[in-house]
Amino acid sequence: MTKHIFDLDMHTFRLLQQEPFFAGLSRRIHKYSTSRIPTAGVTINKETAQFEMIYNPEFFAGLSENHRLGVLMHEFYHIIFEHVTGRLPSEGMSKLWNIATDLAINSHLQGKLPEGCCMPGEEPFEDYPVGKAAEWYYSKLQQDENFNGKGEGEGEGEGGEGEGQGQFDSHEGWGEAGEEARGMAKERLRQAVEGAAKEAQQRGGWGTVSSEMRQRIMDMITPKVDWRKVLRYFIKTSQRSHKTSTVRRLNKRYPYIHAGRKVKRQARIAISIDQSGSVGDNMLAAFFTELSSLAQLAEFTVIPFDTEVAEDKVFTWKKGQNKVWERVLCGGTCFDAPTRYVNGQGFDGHIVLTDMCAPKPISSKCQRMWMTDKDNAQNQYFQTNERVIAIDA
Numbered sequence: 001m002t003k004h005i006f007d008l009d010m011h012t013f014r015l016l017q018q019e020p021f022f023a024g025l026s027r028r029i030h031k032y033s034t035s036r037i038p039t040a041g042v043t044i045n046k047e048t049a050q051f052e053m054i055y056n057p058e059f060f061a062g063l064s065e066n067h068r069l070g071v072l073m074h075e076f077y078h079i080i081f082e083h084v085t086g087r088l089p090s091e092g093m094s095k096l097w098n099i100a101t102d103l104a105i106n107s108h109l110q111g112k113l114p115e116g117c118c119m120p121g122e123e124p125f126e127d128y129p130v131g132k133a134a135e136w137y138y139s140k141l142q143q144d145e146n147f148n149g150k151g152e153g154e155g156e157g158e159g160g161e162g163e164g165q166g167q168f169d170s171h172e173g174w175g176e177a178g179e180e181a182r183g184m185a186k187e188r189l190r191q192a193v194e195g196a197a198k199e200a201q202q203r204g205g206w207g208t209v210s211s212e213m214r215q216r217i218m219d220m221i222t223p224k225v226d227w228r229k230v231l232r233y234f235i236k237t238s239q240r241s242h243k244t245s246t247v248r249r250l251n252k253r254y255p256y257i258h259a260g261r262k263v264k265r266q267a268r269i270a271i272s273i274d275q276s277g278s279v280g281d282n283m284l285a286a287f288f289t290e291l292s293s294l295a296q297l298a299e300f301t302v303i304p305f306d307t308e309v310a311e312d313k314v315f316t317w318k319k320g321q322n323k324v325w326e327r328v329l330c331g332g333t334c335f336d337a338p339t340r341y342v343n344g345q346g347f348d349g350h351i352v353l354t355d356m357c358a359p360k361p362i363s364s365k366c367q368r369m370w371m372t373d374k375d376n377a378q379n380q381y382f383q384t385n386e387r388v389i390a391i392d393a
Contacts, residue, residue: 006057008033015069019207021217024196025076033057042075049184051079051192063114070112077105079189080217081134089138096147100138107131108213131212194221218378227371227389228290231351234369234387235269235298238349270347270366271317272303272338274354275310275329283373286391287353288325295321301347305338306331335361342366356381356388 008031016023029042031053040055053075060068083101091097102118107130110119120128120137124146128137141147197217200206206214271291273284291300300317304310306329313328335358342350343365350368360382369387377390 005033006061008055008057008060011060011068012072015065015072019069019073019209020203021196021200021206021209022073022076024199025080025192026072028192028195029053029076029079031055040071040075042078044181044185046178046181049181049188051185051189066112067114070109071114074102074105074109074113077108080193080220081105082186083134089135096141097134097138099147100141101134103128103137104132104134108210190221193217197221219374227391230369230387230389231290231294231371232297234349234351234367235294238269238367268346268348269298269300270303270338270342270345270350271300272305272309272342272350272352272354274306274333274352275304275327275331276306276333276355276357277330278333278357279353279355280373281327283353283355283391284325284327287371288323291317292322295319301345303338303341304328305334305341307334308337309341311341333358335359339364339368358382360384 012026012031013023016026029051033056034054035056035058037054038056039059040053042051042053044050045052060071063071078101081101081104089097099118103120103125106113106117106119110130113119118125120130120132128140200209209217273287275284291302294300295317296319299319302315302317304313310329317323333354335352335354338352339350339361347366350364350366351371352368353371356370356372356376358381364386367386369389370384371389371391374390377388380388
């Protein structure tokens with residue numbers, strides 16, 4: 001009699017039917033069966049620089065549908081949290097780190113996993129709170145007399161059923177892939193997670209993924225931009241040329257016939273600062289701090305506004321000056337007001353510091369850029385093709 005071999009691919013559609021995000025991610029990660037490990041795990045294939053999920057078919061065949069779903073999500077969370085590509089403690093791979101990563105993941109999978117797994121709030125982790133990061137759990141484990149001194153070494157606790165305190169999955173091969181392979185795998189992961197997130201959004205739901213977890217996932221796939229560098233680049237690209245004639249400069253085309261041309265480059269930049277009550281003091285303070293250093297590059301005209309421009313408060317921030325930030329208005333918000341003001345003054349570039357919580361404004365005659373905090377950059381009140389940069393307030 002031929003023994004039935006459990007094929008996980010044949011079950012994933014049904015298992016993940018109510019989990020659009022994980023369904024999209026699952027299709028982008030290769031899965032293969034093996035008897036080499038007793039349960040399941042994720043790793044990086046050193047040859048292809050791809051993430052792979054490996055699983056023991058007999059282990060999966062013995063699980064309930066709910067536990068199969070939980071194990072799948074557990075393994076995918078290992079990938080999302082970068083437990084495979086990085087985040088290893090300075091001591092390297094150890095049993096304590098393996099347990100810590102499982103505690104971090106299983107906080108989000110209560111009621112979905114087989115009995116005996118590492119679960120915060122349950123024995124022997126009854127004093128461990130739910131929802132902490134792997135690094136937090138690792139630190140607590142190091143201080144816990146029940147665990148202190150256990151598994152401090154490369155290769156220990158690499159998983160398998162019965163290994164470690166409640167570890168049910170394999171962490172085999174973590175940290176073994178080279179730096180180049182990890183880098184390639186990490187970028188491919190970002191693309192896979194981005195694709196899965198778009199699918200979930202198009203389907204109108206993320207399943208059981210919490211709002212906190214959705215935010216972490218969106219942070220992961222959002223390109224990290226140094227807003228200070230972007231601000232400097234914007235200023236430099238806004239510079240225009242002012243040409244004057246001078247006999248002291250040789251004309252390269254008509255030497256000694258026509259005077260040369262002297263080119264002086266200086267950008268006229270408008271900084272419209274939303275001073276409505278919804279814009280936090282931290283954002284204003286962070287922006288003013290950076291403008292102090294940018295004043296070495298160009299001269300600014302600072303334009304405070306809420307529903308109107310406070311023209312009596314507009315001032316020129318000259319090169320080399322330092323200014324202390326202050327709030328001079330505290331009303332609503334209208335972006336048409338500063339745009340009209342800038343359009344009528346002949347500026348080269350327009351930067352708007354705001355929470356973006358107002359209707360889309362009229363067109364700008366010069367290039368315009370928006371700067372806001374991370375939440376408002378990801379959840380814009382209006383859609384625009386202009387650059388929107390999140391600042392770290």
